[in-house]
Amino acid sequence: MSELDRKAAAFDRADMDRHARELHRVGERLKDLIVSMRRDREEREIQRRNTPAPLPAAHGAGRDDEVRQLTAELAVAHEALEQRRDSEERLRAEVVELERENRRACDEFVAIHEQHTVISNLCVALSRLHGSIDRKEVLAAIEEIVVNLVGSEEVAIYELAPGGGRLLLTHGIGVVGRAPSQVDLGAGVIGRAAESGCIYLAGAEAPCGPEDEDVSACVPLVLASRVIGAVVVFRLLGHKPGIDMADRELFRTLAHHGAIALHCASLAARVASA
């Protein structure tokens, strides 16, 4: 190896040693730095755990506001509740009033229909009585009016005897053994009603005797203030409670128009036979 080569090799070894020592020093410094950083991090972690979270700024004032707000809302809710209760009371009162009004309207409705029945009865009775001048049909009409519109299947029709003074039975249904074949004027309820020309209704006065117990009504047939006969109604149908206002109106119609119809039928028969 030449002197030069020996010096070159010696120079390289020195350089290498120097670089190695340099690297070693840098490595040691890096290690120290890493250890220091770890230590700092651990200390910060410990410090963070041991230190509590700071409160937000002005916390006490917010709670008071919240309480005030809730109190105000409660007051509003109370007021709304009171208003609702008042409204409910008003509605209840209105419902009661409407129910009362409804009941009144129903009662009126029924009353109007009852009036309609009364008027219908009268229209039908008039139509039937004056619908024919045939005596048989007029008598049948009187009988049907009593049977179907008043409600009795025991009907007797009397007419004044030619000489006057008594009534003779000329037509009847369901009255066998019940209606006398003739009645003297003034005798019993039938005779008295015929004599006076006033309608007799059972219960309005006491019957004269046991023979009149079954008489519910006696309707004198009156033509120009003169009694020409009488319609006698005996027992009413079982389900009919009694003589009512509609029946009284029918009796008044029978008293007048029944007499006219029978009289017209008699005249027509006389004309036909003449």
Add this chain to the structure above:
Amino acid sequence: MQPAETGTAKKILLVDDSSTVLLMERMILQKSHYELLTARDGEEGVQKALSDKPDLILMDVVMPRMNGFEACRRLRADDETRHIPIIMVTTRGELKSVEAGYESGCSEYVTKPINGLELLTKVKSVLGE
């Protein structure tokens, strides 16, 4: 809703031998715009029911030729008329008569003297109005 409002008047057959009753039933029902047919006894009532197919029959009980119970039974026995509702309208208000009416197949029972409101209510009820 009144029948006239729908454009088809309901048909009601009135069966009674009394002109007075027929007139009364007409007065009660005519303002409700029903088409009204009449028959004067049970037999005629059955024939008209078969020919005219009414929506409802008002049937008297005591009638010549055929009474209302028998007419009702005949109508119930016939396929063409068994579906027609029948309301008995009669003076016979005793319980046994009412029972006989329902046994013969009637749908409702009304006693005479007729109460207009009662009859109208039952007619509307049976006709589903």
